[in-house]
Amino acid sequence: MPMYEFRCNTCRKKFEELVLNREARVQCPKCKKTNVTRLMSAFSVKSAGSSKGAASSGKSCSGCRSKNCGSCG
Ligand SMILES: [Zn+2]
Numbered sequence: 001m002p003m004y005e006f007r008c009n010t011c012r013k014k015f016e017e018l019v020l021n022r023e024a025r026v027q028c029p030k031c032k033k034t035n036v037t038r039l040m041s042a043f044s045v046k047s048a049g050s051s052k053g054a055a056s057s058g059k060s061c062s063g064c065r066s067k068n069c070g071s072c073g
Contacts, residue, residue, distance in 0.1 A: 002018065002019045002020065003016055003017070003018055003019075004016065004017055004018075004019050004026075004038050004039075005038070005039040005040070006026055006028075006036045006037065006038055006039060007036065007037050007039055008028035008030065008031060008033060008035070008036050009033075009035040009036060009037055010028065010031050010033040010035050011028065011030050011031045011033075013028060013029070013030045013031070014039070015028070015029055015030075026038075
């Protein structure tokens with residue numbers, strides 16, 4: 001889901017907002033201003049390097065679940 005982190009330029013509040021339309025205006029939940037800045041999302045970075053995704057790739061070892069298995073593969 002397109003979840004983004006924003007920071008309000010007016011009251012400096014940080015919040016997360018679900019953005020379905022890139023053109024949509026994001027409103028600060030505290031002061032209701034639309035003067036907000038989108039920050040780098042921490043969610044996508046975490047999920048990209050997750051070890052859970054290794055099993056679905058099909059190349060990981062079935063014995064030890066390591067990506068670079070040289071002992072039992
Ligand atoms: Zn605000």
